[in-house]
Structure formats: C-alpha cells, structure tokens
Amino acid sequence: MTTLSVFALGGLNEIGKNMYVIQYDDDIVIVDCGSKFPDESSLGVDLIIQDIAYLKENREKIRGLLVTHGHEDHIGGIPYFLKQINVPVYATRLTLGLINIKLKEHGLLRNTDLQLIHGDSSLNFGTMDVTFFKTNHSIPDCLGIVFHTPEGVVVHTGDFKFDFTPINNDYADINKMAEIGSKGVLLLLSESTNAERPGFNPSERLIGKKIEEEFRKARKKIFISTFASNVHRVQQVVDAAHKTNRKLALLGRSMVNVVSVAEELGYLHIPEGMLIEKQDIDQFDPEEVAILCTGSQGEAMAALSRLSTSNFRQVKIHSDDTVIFASSPIPGNEKNVSQVIDNLLHLGANVIYGSGSGTGLHVSGHACQEELKLMLTLMKPKYFMPIHGEFRMLHKHRSLAESVGVEFDNIFIMNNGDVIEITNGEARQTKTVHSGHIFVDGLGIGDVGNVVLRDRKLLSEEGIVVIVVTINRNNGELVSNPDIISRGFVYRRDAEELIQEVNDLVIKKVAELQGVNRNQQGVVRQTLKKATEQLLYVETKRRPMILPIVIEV
Amino acid sequence: MTTLSVFALGGLNEIGKNMYVIQYDDDIVIVDCGSKFPDESSLGVDLIIQDIAYLKENREKIRGLLVTHGHEDHIGGIPYFLKQINVPVYATRLTLGLINIKLKEHGLLRNTDLQLIHGDSSLNFGTMDVTFFKTNHSIPDCLGIVFHTPEGVVVHTGDFKFDFTPINNDYADINKMAEIGSKGVLLLLSESTNAERPGFNPSERLIGKKIEEEFRKARKKIFISTFASNVHRVQQVVDAAHKTNRKLALLGRSMVNVVSVAEELGYLHIPEGMLIEKQDIDQFDPEEVAILCTGSQGEAMAALSRLSTSNFRQVKIHSDDTVIFASSPIPGNEKNVSQVIDNLLHLGANVIYGSGSGTGLHVSGHACQEELKLMLTLMKPKYFMPIHGEFRMLHKHRSLAESVGVEFDNIFIMNNGDVIEITNGEARQTKTVHSGHIFVDGLGIGDVGNVVLRDRKLLSEEGIVVIVVTINRNNGELVSNPDIISRGFVYRRDAEELIQEVNDLVIKKVAELQGVNRNQQGVVRQTLKKATEQLLYVETKRRPMILPIVIEV
Missing domain, CATH: 3.10.20.580 (Ubiquitin-like (UB roll))
Known part of the structure; x- marks a missing residue:
C-alpha cells in the first residue's frame, strides 16, 4: 500500500535548522536545509545542522531540494548537505544568488545542479507535481509550496507574513492561496514563529517613513544598521538617503555581499553614483553621508560593534552623529545590543533605538496571530501541522487553528523525526525516523559531541x-x-x-x-x-x- | 576647607552591587551594600561585590551603613562587607529580617550592631543629620534618605515607584517628599532602572485582580511563581487562595525563608490553617490546593524548573494543572524561562505567561518616566546625579531631568569612584577614588580575576x-x-x-x-x-x- 509521509528533520521545537520531508512511494522531496546558531549551552560551536542519516540511507529516492527563501535557517546547511548528498536545488533568483555565495565559499559551485524557479513554476517529481505561491517575508522572493500527491494536496507555507502594501510592489499571491484552499488542502504545514504575538504586523512601509523622518532630523553623519538580507528595508534606507541627498557607504562583509547580489539581480535599486567606498567617507561633509552597516544584533565582530568601540579602521563615529537601529534585538541578544548602545552613547552619538521588543524601527517578518488565522482560513486544511517554532509556539498555533475551525484531533504537534502517514485520506502519527543535530566547529563536522560540550561547560565554570x-x-x-x-x-x-x-x-x-x-x-x-x-x-x-x-x- | 563629597562604589553603569558614599569632613555614611549576579562573561563566578579599598583606608571615619530596602542588589554584599569593616547597620524591620538570614548563614549575627529605623527616624552622624521618607517598591518597608549637611540637603531615593493604591495601605510619604523639595534640595540621587520606559506603572493591585481571575478559572491544582521578596504579591496570592478556598503550600528555600520572616514581622497575613506542608499536598483534592514557588526566572535549580522536568520529590505537576508566572523575565533570562514554559506545556499544564516584556501578570517595581519626573518635580534639586542603571538609562534620566527644569550643566553622569565635591553651594566633579569589582566564587573572595576568567573562556570555547x-x-x-x-x-x-x-x-x-x-x-x-x-x-x-x-x- 502506498502512503504519503510527512516529517521534519529540523525546525520543530526549535528555531532554526529547518528541513521538512515529503515522501510518496519512492519519491522524496526535501523542503529547506537551514542551519541554527548555537546558544550558550553549545560552548564554542560555530553552527548546528541536521543529522541526515535517514536521507543518506534513502539517497536514491531523493528527487530534489526545494528552498523557500534565502535566510540562514533555510539555506545555511546546504553546503554540508550537498557534500553528502548531491541533488538538484530549486530556488528563486535571489535565493539562488545567496546560495551561490555559500557554495563558492565551500568550493561547491561547479558540481551543483541549481534550478531557477518562480511563483508560477510547475515541477514534476515522479508521483508528485509541485507548484508554488509567492509570500511576503523580511526578504524578497519567498515561496510557499504546494505538493499535489495522489493522496491529496500538502501545502508548506515557508516563512510568511501578510503585507498589503509591500515594498517594490512585491505582492503575495493571496488569491492563489484562496484558490488552493477552495480546491481542498489535505495537510497544511504553517510557520509558528510569532504564534504567541497577538494582532497583525504593520506594513514594512511604515518603517520606511520612520527612517526618512530620522534622516531628516540628523545634522551630522548617519549610521544605520539592519539585517543585510532584509533587502526591502535596505531599499528604504537607500530611498531615505536619496531624498535627503546623502551618499551611502556599506560596512560589513554580509552587507556588501547581499547588497551586491540583490542589486545585480534587480531586487535593489540604487541611484547611479550614490554608493561610495568606506575610505572616501571623510571626503564628504558629515551631513552628506549615510553608512549602512551590519551589527544590529550587537554581534561582537560586526561593523557596528567595532564602530562603537572605535575599532573600525578608516571609519569613526563622532559626537552628534546619528546611529539608527532599524531592528529589534532577537531574544538572547538584548545584553549585547545594550552594550553597543551604551558604547555609542559614550561616543556622544545620538542613538535611535527601541526599548523592549515591539518598539523601535522594526516590524517582524513573521505572521502574528491574525495573519496565521488568515492563512488557515484561506487554506481550510483537513489536517494541520504547525512548524517552525519552539513547543509553546506550536502549542499556541494549535489553539489558533482550532479557533478557525480545524478539528483538535486533526492537528499534529510533532517532534523532529516523527512521521505523519496519510493513507486513504486518513492521517496518523506512526513511526519515528532518526533525527538529531550535528555540531560544526571550525573545520570539523560532527566531531564535537555532548561529552566534549560537557567538558567545556565544566572547564568554563571551574x-x-x-x-x-x-x-x-x-x-x-x-x-x-x-x-x-x-x-x-x-x-x-x-x-x-x-x-x-x-x-x-x-x-x-x-x-x-x-x-x-x-x-x-x-x-x-x-x-x-x-x-x-x-x-x-x-x-x-x-x-x-x-x-x-x-x-x- | 571642608567639603561635601558624594560618590558611588557600585551601581553606576551597571545593574546591581549598589553602594553610595556621602562624606562630610571626617564623617562617612554609606548607603546600601548590594551584590550583583554574574552574566555569561564571568564564567563560573557566584557573585560580584564592590571593591571597598577606599573604605578600608578610611574605616575610622565610617559612621554607619544605611540600607534602603531588602533586595539582593542592596543587601547581598553586607556579610562580605562586615567581615572587613564592622560598623552599625541601620534598616527597617523587614529589611533587617532579611539581612538577619544572611548574617546567620555567614555566622555574623552575634558581632553585628543592627539598628532598627523607620520612616520617621532621625539620626545624627557627627556633622550630618539623617532623616527618611517611605517609598513604594516591589518589596515592603523601603526608604528614601535625606542627608542634612552643612552644605545643604542631599536626597537618595533608593529604589522606588509611585503606587497610589498600595497593598496593605503601605503608602509612600509623598507629602513629605514635597516638603523636603520645598525646603530646598542641593543634590538628588534618583534611581534610573526604568528610565527608558515611557508612562507610569499600573498599581500592584491590578495584578491581584488578574491572579484572582486565574484562580477562579483553574479546575485542578494551581502552581504560581513570583519573587519571594515581593511580599505584596505574595499577599495577593494568599488572598486569591483564601477567596477560592484553596490551601497554600510553599516550595523553594527563599520562598519559605522570606514568607516566614515577613509573616513573623507582620508584613504578610496568612489565615490560620491555610499553609500546608509539601508532603501533605496529595491529601487534598487538586482543586483545593495552590502552590507558591520560586523559579519565575527559569533558574535551573529553583522549584518551578525542577517541577517542569518532574524532578521535584513529593510534588508533581499533572495534566490540566494550572501554572501561573506572576512575573516577567528579566533581560537575559528569556531563554531559560521559555524552556521552563515548554517543559510545563509538555506535561499538559495550562500555562499562564506573558509573551514579551510588559505583558503578563507583572508590574515593575521601578519608576517609569512619568514617575521619575514626578520625583524630580517634588524634589526640585539644584544638582542631580542619576544612579542605579546602565549608561543609557542614566543618559535617558538626564534628559527627563532636563525636561522638568534641571539645568544640563548641573547633572552629573558619573562612573563608580568618580567624586562630586560641593563647596560653598557649588558642585564639581573632581577626583576619582579606587573602585572595582570582586568575584566571589565558592568560598573564595577575590581569588578569581580576569586572567582566570580569560582562561575559562578559552577553555569553554576550544x-x-x-x-x-x-x-x-x-x-x-x-x-x-x-x-x-x-x-x-x-x-x-x-x-x-x-x-x-x-x-x-x-x-x-x-x-x-x-x-x-x-x-x-x-x-x-x-x-x-x-x-x-x-x-x-x-x-x-x-x-x-x-x-x-x-x-x-
């Protein structure tokens, strides 16, 4: 008897290292291959990726890796994955551009089969057809995925939010989502990152207005920091600089990399002659320059951190310069961000930052409760599996799904490795396949384990x-x-x-x-x-x- | 020429280990002697206290240690201080009760001169008279201090908020504050913890109402966690249990200690027969019991953490029990708290918690911006020194002071050790006395230093x-x-x-x-x-x- 199986190898009961597997018969399709940053409990570890033992055992069945978007928690594991299992990778243009940077670093560019897709692509993987729908998120060119299987339709939302007035008119396919739902969805996998947060996210455009206001108020140099991958926000910084007649310099490797890829691929429009090199900043008057930099999370080695302690060669922050955090601290980063703010204030800078989550120049890229309900309402799935999130987020997402009519018994809160099998339209949680985490430390993959970490913890404390x-x-x-x-x-x-x-x-x-x-x-x-x-x-x-x-x- | 000197040996550009020194001529009076909990950068350290080298050199001038209230960041260093400098300690009844617990643990009870004071006490220390005013905070029996020196009046607020409807009618002396201000304040030292937070704190009573609502909704056992020292909140838990006919058990050493001291001293009123021992919980039906426990910050060894992993002997959390966090995570504790919530949800408990700061069953004990302005307006100081806080909080407090009329040049943002000297009514920042931090690790005081910590860090990472x-x-x-x-x-x-x-x-x-x-x-x-x-x-x-x-x- 053939069966549809759906499970995660990463992304459940955690934030990061997303990887989902859809298998029908002998056809396996993988969604995303992300990495996760270690917390303090993983002392000295650089990166955490999935244990893909199951996929290695079934490598001949794997038809491809579909990538929903270009964030680290969805693409960060790809080089390590491809070194072990070489399958075609399908992604949109910007996502491919960002994957390319990684593959180049790992010397994998030549041997990888990269396939360009877009919102209207249609693919076939043996028993399954796959189509897509465009979504909004904090990076452009994001997709949700629709698996048309003999058992019925499985939808994977990827990360999403709803923004009715997106930057660059980069609209989500809401009507298409409704159509998919009207035709019948057997199983929905939807992201849960903000399931604890009430309401509906404001549009990214609001941030642009606030950035422009701060640009108009500033009297000297402006430093502004955000995630490099938030290309829409970068576009709004470019626009604010343009309107206030400032040149723009870029600081930080990831900022330079992402901006150049995004501009080359047409996702970012920078007026001719606006970009200047960092060594040329001092050739302009302070009020003629803005500097876009990495380090909005207080990362010790990023540009803003080093600027805040006057440790950035060529560029200095002076008294009365303005520093804007176009970001919110991710939980766990508050102390580092606070330290950077303190240092900047010591330099005499005018620092624009939010106090506490939800304030300041930032909107989240993840759907809040009303948006999650909108997705559930559009898709009207028979079965629902909340994904992307820690347990309490999945748990909360379940109650949101119940509130819009999904039956409690049809909602699956799973662990990585737990398999849902669907046969004759009936879903059950059956077996568990092997899953786990692998530590990447320096050049070593998997050579640091729990014994080593226990030793490090003991050493660190005593x-x-x-x-x-x-x-x-x-x-x-x-x-x-x-x-x-x-x-x-x-x-x-x-x-x-x-x-x-x-x-x-x-x-x-x-x-x-x-x-x-x-x-x-x-x-x-x-x-x-x-x-x-x-x-x-x-x-x-x-x-x-x-x-x-x-x-x- | 005699001079009034004011400086901090702890509490500036940091949260914790508060200690302020007021010196006129050969009379030194110390305010508070707190400790600070180490962050991840101080690997394995138990506690951080002040370097009191200056005080040891001037020990014959010290007239006494005044303690504003009984929180760790104001009393935690006292045993270590008294082992080096034995001077009389002045504090209110509850504060003395909490200091006693510490002194007993360190075997210091017999040799210490403890002096009971209250809001209307008046003391003389050579050239200085000292009076007090009562304040509201998240622990009862808090004082602000007024130093009447030959140069003029110096006011130290301690920690405070304004609560016009306090629990147990424990009113602050607002009219007295106004009087002090009307007579003229030369220098105000006021706390800055919440200087970044807009608005005015809601009354603690609101939390009581919400706790009672949750108690009425619960169908099985109730576990509720808060800071043991928040006696007013503990009182409201007692009241909610009383109104809903539940017995109350206490879990966690600090909860048992503080409740017994607070009850004995009359700060907490528990109906006869309501308290039960933890081993007797199972003798009652689940709906007849509430359990008040430590661990609201996700501390690994506290009661709630151990309950969440079923590692608490004698007491278990079952499916459909209710767990209430009557608290907000302190910045830095979010991850630990989230982990405890996840574990509790796994047990099937109904968990009541806030998502993000400012939500949930908690109000802060520290004055927000409008309250800080109220204090500044009441006191109308000529000179102002923001205390208790990291640099950006002191910085923000300065702009609040400016907004209510204190002159920019009369506001002193200082470092620990920086001395303000006031002569003939004119204040200047002059010299700097030695200050620093001492690590307490196990039984050792000061034997772990930066070299050791650098080694620990290297060991922990590699x-x-x-x-x-x-x-x-x-x-x-x-x-x-x-x-x-x-x-x-x-x-x-x-x-x-x-x-x-x-x-x-x-x-x-x-x-x-x-x-x-x-x-x-x-x-x-x-x-x-x-x-x-x-x-x-x-x-x-x-x-x-x-x-x-x-x-x-």
Missing part, C-alpha cells in the same frame, strides 16, 4: 587542575616532585598555599599506593583524582576538572 | 590539550612516548589520527631540541606549544589551550 606524577616503574616511588598546574581555577599567586596542600596530598597518596599492582595505573589515577577533588572542594567549594597523569620511568 | 613529555635530564632524549590528553576539544574516538600526528610532531620537536641548554625548559615548552598550536589550527581551525609539561628524570 577550570582544570592537572596533576603530573612520575613514578619508578619498579617500586612505585615518586621520582621527582609532582607537578600541579591549574588553569581557569584560581589566581596562582593567591593559591600557592592551596597548591602546596595538593602537592603534599599527592605525595602522601602515592606513598600509600606503593603496594598497588603496577598494572593498575587506573587505581593510582582514580585515587589521586578523588583525593584532590575532595581537598579542593572542602577548601574552596569548587569542583574543577582534575586531570591526573601518571608517568612511569 | 578545550584544552595537555602534552606531557618525559626527557632524560642528561641528554634531552625522550624517556617514554609523549602523553597527549585532550578535554573539551574533539571526540577522542574520531581524533585518534589527529592525536597521533601531535604525538609524532612532539617526538620530532624534542629530537630537534636535544642541543638546547637543559636549563632552558621554557624553550622546550614554548616550542612544543607553538608547533602543536599551528598543527591543530591547520587541521581543525581551532585554537585549544595547549599545556605542555616537561618532566626531566
């Missing part, structure tokens, strides 16, 4: 004490004084006495252990470890990692 | 690789194979090859170094360190801490 003893292999006697070395534990100059105590204890324990079988090096190590742990805990109430090293000569 | 070589002291030859041990770096089983490469490199380098003078152990260590760093960076793009240990036998 430090390490290394004990080296050299003993005679024949009689177990100490050959020389033990070496006690600590890092990240206590000041060395204050701890001489403590280290001496450890030293004495180690000498005593080694003497006691002289009778122990020479083959039981493990016993010596364990004994030294335990005794030292106990001593240090009593003396300091801390538990540093103890690393005993026994050398026999 | 781990450590220890290289042990044993060489013959006569000819510099290796006596045995090197030991290469890593922690927090990479999985050991995947890294065998890499470790082997390091091993080979070390052997090679030691051989090359055989000619080096035996006294130059440092050269051997440095060479091994550099070579290994380089190899690992090329192979992994990571820079773990390398700890080379050379043993000569």
Whole structure:
C-alpha cells in the first residue's frame, strides 16, 4: 500500500535548522536545509545542522531540494548537505544568488545542479507535481509550496507574513492561496514563529517613513544598521538617503555581499553614483553621508560593534552623529545590543533605538496571530501541522487553528523525526525516523559531541587542575616532585598555599599506593583524582576538572 | 576647607552591587551594600561585590551603613562587607529580617550592631543629620534618605515607584517628599532602572485582580511563581487562595525563608490553617490546593524548573494543572524561562505567561518616566546625579531631568569612584577614588580575576590539550612516548589520527631540541606549544589551550 509521509528533520521545537520531508512511494522531496546558531549551552560551536542519516540511507529516492527563501535557517546547511548528498536545488533568483555565495565559499559551485524557479513554476517529481505561491517575508522572493500527491494536496507555507502594501510592489499571491484552499488542502504545514504575538504586523512601509523622518532630523553623519538580507528595508534606507541627498557607504562583509547580489539581480535599486567606498567617507561633509552597516544584533565582530568601540579602521563615529537601529534585538541578544548602545552613547552619538521588543524601527517578518488565522482560513486544511517554532509556539498555533475551525484531533504537534502517514485520506502519527543535530566547529563536522560540550561547560565554570606524577616503574616511588598546574581555577599567586596542600596530598597518596599492582595505573589515577577533588572542594567549594597523569620511568 | 563629597562604589553603569558614599569632613555614611549576579562573561563566578579599598583606608571615619530596602542588589554584599569593616547597620524591620538570614548563614549575627529605623527616624552622624521618607517598591518597608549637611540637603531615593493604591495601605510619604523639595534640595540621587520606559506603572493591585481571575478559572491544582521578596504579591496570592478556598503550600528555600520572616514581622497575613506542608499536598483534592514557588526566572535549580522536568520529590505537576508566572523575565533570562514554559506545556499544564516584556501578570517595581519626573518635580534639586542603571538609562534620566527644569550643566553622569565635591553651594566633579569589582566564587573572595576568567573562556570555547613529555635530564632524549590528553576539544574516538600526528610532531620537536641548554625548559615548552598550536589550527581551525609539561628524570 502506498502512503504519503510527512516529517521534519529540523525546525520543530526549535528555531532554526529547518528541513521538512515529503515522501510518496519512492519519491522524496526535501523542503529547506537551514542551519541554527548555537546558544550558550553549545560552548564554542560555530553552527548546528541536521543529522541526515535517514536521507543518506534513502539517497536514491531523493528527487530534489526545494528552498523557500534565502535566510540562514533555510539555506545555511546546504553546503554540508550537498557534500553528502548531491541533488538538484530549486530556488528563486535571489535565493539562488545567496546560495551561490555559500557554495563558492565551500568550493561547491561547479558540481551543483541549481534550478531557477518562480511563483508560477510547475515541477514534476515522479508521483508528485509541485507548484508554488509567492509570500511576503523580511526578504524578497519567498515561496510557499504546494505538493499535489495522489493522496491529496500538502501545502508548506515557508516563512510568511501578510503585507498589503509591500515594498517594490512585491505582492503575495493571496488569491492563489484562496484558490488552493477552495480546491481542498489535505495537510497544511504553517510557520509558528510569532504564534504567541497577538494582532497583525504593520506594513514594512511604515518603517520606511520612520527612517526618512530620522534622516531628516540628523545634522551630522548617519549610521544605520539592519539585517543585510532584509533587502526591502535596505531599499528604504537607500530611498531615505536619496531624498535627503546623502551618499551611502556599506560596512560589513554580509552587507556588501547581499547588497551586491540583490542589486545585480534587480531586487535593489540604487541611484547611479550614490554608493561610495568606506575610505572616501571623510571626503564628504558629515551631513552628506549615510553608512549602512551590519551589527544590529550587537554581534561582537560586526561593523557596528567595532564602530562603537572605535575599532573600525578608516571609519569613526563622532559626537552628534546619528546611529539608527532599524531592528529589534532577537531574544538572547538584548545584553549585547545594550552594550553597543551604551558604547555609542559614550561616543556622544545620538542613538535611535527601541526599548523592549515591539518598539523601535522594526516590524517582524513573521505572521502574528491574525495573519496565521488568515492563512488557515484561506487554506481550510483537513489536517494541520504547525512548524517552525519552539513547543509553546506550536502549542499556541494549535489553539489558533482550532479557533478557525480545524478539528483538535486533526492537528499534529510533532517532534523532529516523527512521521505523519496519510493513507486513504486518513492521517496518523506512526513511526519515528532518526533525527538529531550535528555540531560544526571550525573545520570539523560532527566531531564535537555532548561529552566534549560537557567538558567545556565544566572547564568554563571551574577550570582544570592537572596533576603530573612520575613514578619508578619498579617500586612505585615518586621520582621527582609532582607537578600541579591549574588553569581557569584560581589566581596562582593567591593559591600557592592551596597548591602546596595538593602537592603534599599527592605525595602522601602515592606513598600509600606503593603496594598497588603496577598494572593498575587506573587505581593510582582514580585515587589521586578523588583525593584532590575532595581537598579542593572542602577548601574552596569548587569542583574543577582534575586531570591526573601518571608517568612511569 | 571642608567639603561635601558624594560618590558611588557600585551601581553606576551597571545593574546591581549598589553602594553610595556621602562624606562630610571626617564623617562617612554609606548607603546600601548590594551584590550583583554574574552574566555569561564571568564564567563560573557566584557573585560580584564592590571593591571597598577606599573604605578600608578610611574605616575610622565610617559612621554607619544605611540600607534602603531588602533586595539582593542592596543587601547581598553586607556579610562580605562586615567581615572587613564592622560598623552599625541601620534598616527597617523587614529589611533587617532579611539581612538577619544572611548574617546567620555567614555566622555574623552575634558581632553585628543592627539598628532598627523607620520612616520617621532621625539620626545624627557627627556633622550630618539623617532623616527618611517611605517609598513604594516591589518589596515592603523601603526608604528614601535625606542627608542634612552643612552644605545643604542631599536626597537618595533608593529604589522606588509611585503606587497610589498600595497593598496593605503601605503608602509612600509623598507629602513629605514635597516638603523636603520645598525646603530646598542641593543634590538628588534618583534611581534610573526604568528610565527608558515611557508612562507610569499600573498599581500592584491590578495584578491581584488578574491572579484572582486565574484562580477562579483553574479546575485542578494551581502552581504560581513570583519573587519571594515581593511580599505584596505574595499577599495577593494568599488572598486569591483564601477567596477560592484553596490551601497554600510553599516550595523553594527563599520562598519559605522570606514568607516566614515577613509573616513573623507582620508584613504578610496568612489565615490560620491555610499553609500546608509539601508532603501533605496529595491529601487534598487538586482543586483545593495552590502552590507558591520560586523559579519565575527559569533558574535551573529553583522549584518551578525542577517541577517542569518532574524532578521535584513529593510534588508533581499533572495534566490540566494550572501554572501561573506572576512575573516577567528579566533581560537575559528569556531563554531559560521559555524552556521552563515548554517543559510545563509538555506535561499538559495550562500555562499562564506573558509573551514579551510588559505583558503578563507583572508590574515593575521601578519608576517609569512619568514617575521619575514626578520625583524630580517634588524634589526640585539644584544638582542631580542619576544612579542605579546602565549608561543609557542614566543618559535617558538626564534628559527627563532636563525636561522638568534641571539645568544640563548641573547633572552629573558619573562612573563608580568618580567624586562630586560641593563647596560653598557649588558642585564639581573632581577626583576619582579606587573602585572595582570582586568575584566571589565558592568560598573564595577575590581569588578569581580576569586572567582566570580569560582562561575559562578559552577553555569553554576550544578545550584544552595537555602534552606531557618525559626527557632524560642528561641528554634531552625522550624517556617514554609523549602523553597527549585532550578535554573539551574533539571526540577522542574520531581524533585518534589527529592525536597521533601531535604525538609524532612532539617526538620530532624534542629530537630537534636535544642541543638546547637543559636549563632552558621554557624553550622546550614554548616550542612544543607553538608547533602543536599551528598543527591543530591547520587541521581543525581551532585554537585549544595547549599545556605542555616537561618532566626531566
């Protein structure tokens, strides 16, 4: 019996590393391949991606990877994925442009089959036909996806919001969505990022008006920071600079990259002669220049952070310059953003920022509750699976779906790997396929795991004490004084006495252990470890990692 | 020439570890002695307190420590302070009760001179008289302080808000504040925590109404979490439980401690027979019990966190129980709180929480912009020094003060240690006294410094690789194979090859170094360190801490 299966390999009960799988018979189509940024619990990890063991086992069934839009949480894992599974990648023009930057960095450009699609494309993948609809979001050229399967229609919204007055008249296909819904949707997968937020997002255009107001008020240089990928907002910054007769300089690698791709592909219109190089900023009067830069989230190495501590070569922020945050801090980034604001105020800048979420020069790219209800109302799905979000967001999205008429029992709140199977029009949650997360750290993919992270956490909180003893292999006697070395534990100059105590204890324990079988090096190590742990805990109430090293000569 | 000096040793450009010093001639009076919780940058540190070197040098001049209220950021440093400088401590009844708990834990109760004061107390400290005024805040029994010095009146507000309908009719002395202002205030120190927030706080009573509504809706057990020290909110929880005929159990050490102190001192009124022990909860039907617990900030070891993961012995949360967060996440705690909410939803609980700041069952204890302006308007100070806050809050408070008529040049935005001196009615920022922060880690005070923290950070991000070589002291030859041990770096089983490469490199380098003078152990260590760093960076793009240990036998 053939079955339609739908599941996530990333994106459920988390924000980021989105990947959804639609399988009918022997045809697998993948939606998105994002990455996720680690939080403080993943110490030192650069990036988190999906465990794609299931897909590697079924690689001959995979027909393609469809990409809804060009944000990191939807494209960031693509290079790592393609190194393991080389399948055609389908995306719109801007999305392909952004994927290209990544593939170039990873040296994968030549061997990848990239296919350009748009809102009216129609594709066939064996048993499935696929069509699309355009959506609004905080980056242009976003798609929702419609899978026409023998069981019925499955719709994946991608990320979306509704903006009836979008920048560049980049309208969403609302009537098409309604048509899809009228013809019958078996299963809807819809994003849940803002399911906790009441109301309806204001239009991006409002932000443009506010940016222009601030540009008109400014008397000296203007620095303005936003996400580079928010091309519509970048366009509004360009427009404000144009209307107030300012040249525009770009700071930060991602800003330069994205703006050049977006302009080249026609998503961004910059008047001839407006862009200047950063080294030429000082050739103009302050009131003739605006600087668009990265770092709106307070990222330590981004342009705005470095500007705020006067650590940006060539460009300086002076007293009475204006700095505009055209952004809101993402939860978790508040402290870093606050630090940057404090530093900017210390420089004497006039800083325009929102206090608290929802204020300031920013609108979200994700549908709020009324928009989510609009999507559910347009699609009228029989079955519903909230996606893209932590548990409480999925949970809230379920109650929104119920409020517009989806039956409670037809709503599936799933984990990554949990499979919905639909047969004869009936959906059930059945099996679970393998899923998980892989840490990317430096050049290593997957070589940092939970043991390593646990060690890093212990090291970070208590430090390490290394004990080296050299003993005679024949009689177990100490050959020389033990070496006690600590890092990240206590000041060395204050701890001489403590280290001496450890030293004495180690000498005593080694003497006691002289009778122990020479083959039981493990016993010596364990004994030294335990005794030292106990001593240090009593003396300091801390538990540093103890690393005993026994050398026999 | 005698001078009035005013400065902070903590509380400026930071939230927490408040301490202000008022000195006239040879009389020093200290206001508050708080602690501060470390953020992620202070890995593993338990607490941060003031560097009080200045006070130790001038200990014979100190007349007393006045405490405005019983929050940690105002009393948390007292035990550490008293161990170094034993002076009388003046505080209101509830504040003294909370200080007592601390002193008991530190074994300091017997040797401390604790003096009970209230809103109408009047004290003399040599050249200065001191009076007080009552304020509203998120803990009862708060005072503002008035210093009557030969130069004029200095007012310190402590933390405050205005609540015209306070719980227990615990009114602030607004008319007294007006009187003080009418008689003339030379310098006002006023708190700035909410200077970025527009408007006027709603009354705490509104929260009581909302809590009661939720209590009436709940069908099973109710768990409700708030700060233990918010005695007025605890009172409203007690009232809601009483009105809905529920018994009340307390979970969490600080909840039990604070409630018992507050009840004993008459700040909290709990009907006879209402409190039950946690082990007796299951003797009642679910709809007959409410549980007041700690953990509203998602703290890992607090009651609510442990309940959310079913790790609390004796008490369990079941499906359809109600969990109420009578709190807002403090910036930085959002992720932990979200995790607890997700876990509670997984248990099937009905969770009542706000999404985003300013929503939910919480009002702030700190004056918003209109309240700050009211204080400034009542006091009409000649000079103004915004206190309690990060730079952008002090900065914003300055513009609020300007807007109600304080002259820009008379407003002092200071750093900890910066001294305002007032002579003949003229204030100037003159010298700077020593200030700083001291880390408390386990039993150690001040033995963790920046070097240790830098090491912890490096260890936390990249781990450590220890290289042990044993060489013959006569000819510099290796006596045995090197030991290469890593922690927090990479999985050991995947890294065998890499470790082997390091091993080979070390052997090679030691051989090359055989000619080096035996006294130059440092050269051997440095060479091994550099070579290994380089190899690992090329192979992994990571820079773990390398700890080379050379043993000569």
